[in-house]
Amino acid sequence: LFVAAHDSTDTMLSNALYHQKVLQSRPAISPVVPVRLRRRPLVCRNASAGVSIVGTQPPASNGPASQPEEKLNTWQRWCKWWQLESPENVANSDSDADSLKTSKFLPLFSKLAQLIAPDKKMLSAACVFMVCAAMSELAIPHFATKAIFSAAGPGVTHATFEPTLKLLTGLICFYGFMSAARGYCFSILNNRMTMRLRAQLFANLVRREAAFFDGSEVGTLTSRLQADCQAVTKCVATNLNIAFRNMLQAVGGVVYLAMLSPSICMATLGVCILLWGITLFYGEVARRTQKVYQDTLAASNQVAEEVLSLSRVVRTFGTEGNEEGRYKSWLERMYSVGLRQATGYGMFVASGYIVSYMTKVVALALGCVSIMHGTMTAEQLTNFIFYVEFVTYASLSACDEVVEVMEAVGASERVLELLAAPPADQVAAGTTLPSFSGKVEFRDVSFRYPTRPNHKALDHVNLTLPAGKLVALVGLSGSGKTTLVALLGRLYDPNEGSILVDDTDLRSLDASWFRRHIGVVSQEPRLFGMSVRDNIAYGTPDATQADIEAAARDANAHDFITQLPKGYDTVVTDKLLSGGQKQ
Ligand SMILES: Nc1ncnc2c1ncn2[C@@H]1O[C@H](COP(=O)(O)OP(=O)(O)O)[C@@H](O)[C@H]1O
Numbered sequence: 001l002f003v004a005a006h007d008s009t010d011t012m013l014s015n016a017l018y019h020q021k022v023l024q025s026r027p028a029i030s031p032v033v034p035v036r037l038r039r040r041p042l043v044c045r046n047a048s049a050g051v052s053i054v055g056t057q058p059p060a061s062n063g064p065a066s067q068p069e070e071k072l073n074t075w076q077r078w079c080k081w082w083q084l085e086s087p088e089n090v091a092n093s094d095s096d097a098d099s100l101k102t103s104k105f106l107p108l109f110s111k112l113a114q115l116i117a118p119d120k121k122m123l124s125a126a127c128v129f130m131v132c133a134a135m136s137e138l139a140i141p142h143f144a145t146k147a148i149f150s151a152a153g154p155g156v157t158h159a160t161f162e163p164t165l166k167l168l169t170g171l172i173c174f175y176g177f178m179s180a181a182r183g184y185c186f187s188i189l190n191n192r193m194t195m196r197l198r199a200q201l202f203a204n205l206v207r208r209e210a211a212f213f214d215g216s217e218v219g220t221l222t223s224r225l226q227a228d229c230q231a232v233t234k235c236v237a238t239n240l241n242i243a244f245r246n247m248l249q250a251v252g253g254v255v256y257l258a259m260l261s262p263s264i265c266m267a268t269l270g271v272c273i274l275l276w277g278i279t280l281f282y283g284e285v286a287r288r289t290q291k292v293y294q295d296t297l298a299a300s301n302q303v304a305e306e307v308l309s310l311s312r313v314v315r316t317f318g319t320e321g322n323e324e325g326r327y328k329s330w331l332e333r334m335y336s337v338g339l340r341q342a343t344g345y346g347m348f349v350a351s352g353y354i355v356s357y358m359t360k361v362v363a364l365a366l367g368c369v370s371i372m373h374g375t376m377t378a379e380q381l382t383n384f385i386f387y388v389e390f391v392t393y394a395s396l397s398a399c400d401e402v403v404e405v406m407e408a409v410g411a412s413e414r415v416l417e418l419l420a421a422p423p424a425d426q427v428a429a430g431t432t433l434p435s436f437s438g439k440v441e442f443r444d445v446s447f448r449y450p451t452r453p454n455h456k457a458l459d460h461v462n463l464t465l466p467a468g469k470l471v472a473l474v475g476l477s478g479s480g481k482t483t484l485v486a487l488l489g490r491l492y493d494p495n496e497g498s499i500l501v502d503d504t505d506l507r508s509l510d511a512s513w514f515r516r517h518i519g520v521v522s523q524e525p526r527l528f529g530m531s532v533r534d535n536i537a538y539g540t541p542d543a544t545q546a547d548i549e550a551a552a553r554d555a556n557a558h559d560f561i562t563q564l565p566k567g568y569d570t571v572v573t574d575k576l577l578s579g580g581q582k583q
């Protein structure tokens with residue numbers, strides 16, 4: 001079975017001539033049916049930055065869209081300033097509107113739990129270290145106050161405070177080691193989780209249907225794979241871990257305070273609750289901005305990837321300036337999202353610090369009154385203030401981390417969306433045929449690309465390709481030749497009609513078994529960054545060196561391959577070979 005579908009006249013002619021030569025040596029195959037090529041003239045038009053071919057996008061169209069100005073008062077402008085939207089080209093239209101409104105804690109946490117499940121032992125160890133570190137740190141102020149006040153009493157010798165200081169030294173060393181062990185375990189866990197998450201996402205992406213890749217850009221997807229995955233797992237290693245430690249300490253501190261003086265403790269707790277309220281509010285803002293930030297990052301990444309991979313086109317058309325401007329406009333949009341993040345964070349920190357330090361003032365005021373009435377000693381108040389400081393600091397840090405967890409929730413949403421998508425039908429298992437001749441029949445096939453549902457790429461096509469014949473498919477650009485070949489390779493399934501291979505519907509055949517019987521020379525060849533040998537044997541892991549050389553000789557490639565610096569072992573870059581050589 002061999003189908004050649006080409007747009008370019010010279011490649012078509014050279015292929016036809018080459019196959020004529022092959023055919024002379026293989027008389028079993030009937031000759032090529034020559035068909036006259038009809039060509040549509042290439043239309044060019046003048047554009048401000050030079051000449052662009054009609055049909056390609058003008059450079060500015062992929063930049064962030066600017067919106068018309070409305071007349072608003074200061075408050076309305078302030079509110080509008082906070083309304084952020086993800087860039088259109090990376091947003092997923094259906095889910096986007098609600099997902100900016102609602103938090104998705106549960107899906108993120110269940111995903112994180114699933115990612116960390118294989119490391120249960122290490123996680124338990126890390127938690128034990130965390131609790132030990134938190135508790136030992138919590139005890140430090142108690143012993144510090146004890147040492148100070150034991151030295152202040154009458155008849156003091158070294159022996160009075162030495163045991164306390166020794167205990168304190170031991171406690172501090174223990175705290176240091178426990179903190180180190182906690183940090184070590186959590187960063188290992190983080191690395192493992194990032195590795196697993198990226199591997200899962202990648203495995204999911206390579207199995208997605210061809211239509212998915214028609215609608216997504218490579219730069220955006222690599223950004224999801226890199227930056228978003230990192231942001232998601234970082235939340236376990238640093239944010240959740242520190243947040244838990246601080247919460248633990250805050251709770252411990254509150255219990256201790258309650259034992260010292262229930263009334264002052266209640267007042268402190270009230271202020272802490274206010275602090276938590278502020279955090280939850282700001283956390284929501286942080287989640288939204290982070291999501292938009294990740295999307296904008298993905299869009300800018302896409303532009304960079306596109307321009308750098310099309311560097312020759314950019315040079316040829318002299319559009320370096322335009323491309324620089326396009327990338328810069330994305331950077332500016334990212335900066336403007338960052339500006340909102342910074343403003344929000346500034347407001348959060350200011351209110352957080354004021355509230356947390358006010359706690360101390362409240363405690364001091366209540367404490368001073370108690371000392372005045374003789375219901376509390378100076379030692380108790382000092383101890384108390386140490387712990388109020390401890391509790392407020394711990395809650396403030398916990399709040400800070402909670403905000404970052406919310407940001408991770410924002411970053412995780414796209415990753416989770418991608419992970420939830422099922423693999424393509426076109427990689428599914430199915431039946432295999434005992435023998436395979438290669439007869440192909442297109443029976444009343446109609447097809448629209450999912451990304452262009454209003455456009456019929458194929459309209460009721462009926463075509464029979466007999467086994468053992470060489471068939472050239474010729475037609476105007478855009479008439480559907482490549483589409484027909486894509487359907488035959490089962491990259492897409494037809495919307496109507498069916499494709500029969502050896503009289504069996506393609507949809508019922510085992511996809512990978514069927515693909516083992518297909519060879520493809522693509523119209524726009526791209527090679528993997530592997531050796532020439534591995535590129536030729538791609539998809540055929542059991543091919544021997546002799547098989548590979550025979551294939552290269554058949555394709556008239558053996559001679560130029562042996563002239564490469566390391567012959568078949570030369571690692572090819574996309575620029576090393578000519579288009580025809582790559583084919
Ligand atoms: N991935 C795609 N997504 C949406 N539309 C496509 C896609 N590929 C091709 N088309 C459209 O389908 C039609 C047939 O294209 P194609 O089969 O590539 O033509 P050709 O005969 O030049 O190979 C064209 O109108 C083209 O714009």
Ligand SMILES: [Mg+2]
Binds near residue numbers: 005006478481482
């Ligand atoms: Mg084509």
